[in-house]
Amino acid sequence: MQIKRLKLSGFKSFVDSAELRVERGLTGIVGPNGCGKSNLLEAIRWVMGEGSAKSLRGGAMDDVIFAGTTQRPSRDFAEVSILAESDAANDVGDFGHEVEVVRRIERGAGSAYRINGRDVRAKDVALVFADAATGAHSPALVSQGRIGSIISAKPAERRAMLEEAAGISGLRNCGQPRPI
Incomplete structure (x- = not known):
C-alpha cells in the first residue's frame, strides 16, 4: 500500500489546512527544529x-488538537486524512483499489473515523492497514527517537529490525522440524 496524499487541519502545529502529496519511492522529511x-x-x-x-507525545488524545498561541486561538477539532492506493491488483478490503481514511477528533468528544466517506x-x-508493512506501528514509519536506537543497536538487534521491516521476521524457523 502506498500513501499518495496526507491532509491535516488543526492537528498539533498544523492549525491551518495543509496538504502533502507523496510520490513513489523513498520519502524523507527534513527541516529545522520545531x-x-x-x-x-x-x-x-x-x-x-x-x-x-x-506515543504521540501527549497526555490525552485531545492533545493532538491545536492548543493555540498568543497570536492564534485554539481549535475545537483536529482532522487528518490519508489517501492510499493498493500496490497490488487487489482491492483494499471492501473499499476498492484506492482508499481515503479520515480521523477527526473534537475536544471532549473523542475520535470518529470514515473510510471513503462512510x-x-x-x-x-486497523483492518485496512493490517499487513506488516503499513499501519500505525509500521516499521516503515521511523520516528526521531527510533533512529538513535537503530544506530546504537547490536548487529543481531539491527538484523531483527530489518527482518521486521521486510516482513520476514516470522519466517526464521519456517520449514524446520518442530519438536514433539
Whole structure:
C-alpha cells in the first residue's frame, strides 16, 4: 500500500489546512527544529488508528488538537486524512483499489473515523492497514527517537529490525522440524 496524499487541519502545529502529496519511492522529511516534521509522522500514525496519546507525545488524545498561541486561538477539532492506493491488483478490503481514511477528533468528544466517506469503527481502519508493512506501528514509519536506537543497536538487534521491516521476521524457523 502506498500513501499518495496526507491532509491535516488543526492537528498539533498544523492549525491551518495543509496538504502533502507523496510520490513513489523513498520519502524523507527534513527541516529545522520545531517546523513540524515529527507532527507529520504522528499524523500518519494517528489517522491509521494509533490509540496511545503517550506515543504521540501527549497526555490525552485531545492533545493532538491545536492548543493555540498568543497570536492564534485554539481549535475545537483536529482532522487528518490519508489517501492510499493498493500496490497490488487487489482491492483494499471492501473499499476498492484506492482508499481515503479520515480521523477527526473534537475536544471532549473523542475520535470518529470514515473510510471513503462512510462512518466506520477504529477496528475497520486497523483492518485496512493490517499487513506488516503499513499501519500505525509500521516499521516503515521511523520516528526521531527510533533512529538513535537503530544506530546504537547490536548487529543481531539491527538484523531483527530489518527482518521486521521486510516482513520476514516470522519466517526464521519456517520449514524446520518442530519438536514433539
